[in-house]
Amino acid sequence: xxxxxxxxxxAYYSAGTYTYTCxxxxxxxxGYTYDTSVYTxxxxxxxxxxxxxxxxxxxxxxxxxxxxxxxxxxxxxxxVTPVNIGNPFIxxxxxxxxxxxxxxxLTL
Numbered sequence: 001x002x003x004x005x006x007x008x009x010x011a012y013y014s015a016g017t018y019t020y021t022c023x024x025x026x027x028x029x030x031g032y033t034y035d036t037s038v039y040t041x042x043x044x045x046x047x048x049x050x051x052x053x054x055x056x057x058x059x060x061x062x063x064x065x066x067x068x069x070x071x072x073x074x075x076x077x078x079x080v081t082p083v084n085i086g087n088p089f090i091x092x093x094x095x096x097x098x099x100x101x102x103x104x105x106l107t108l
């Protein structure tokens with residue numbers, strides 16, 4: 001099962017500003033179309049009363065704010081060319097073998 005942004009937990013141990021660029025890596029597997037969305041997640045961690053408080057903002061690549069992010073992929077089934085392998089249960093014809101009423105030759 002794939003992780004979603006709400007499943008991922010990040011621990012912070014000191015105050016500061018943390019910036020993440022979140023995108024999907026296109027592995028080039030045939031038939032897949034990958035989501036090209038890019039998000040920037042900025043986490044500002046401040047200290048107050050000996051506690052760390054994290055404030056998160058997420059911005060899409062076009063500059064609009066988002067409440068979270070997820071990526072969607074699409075798979076297009078590739079056309080399959082059938083391969084004729086013949087019938088492996090019918091032996092090749094051998095003129096030196098007597099013919100019978102069925103398709104299998106009689107051999108001694």
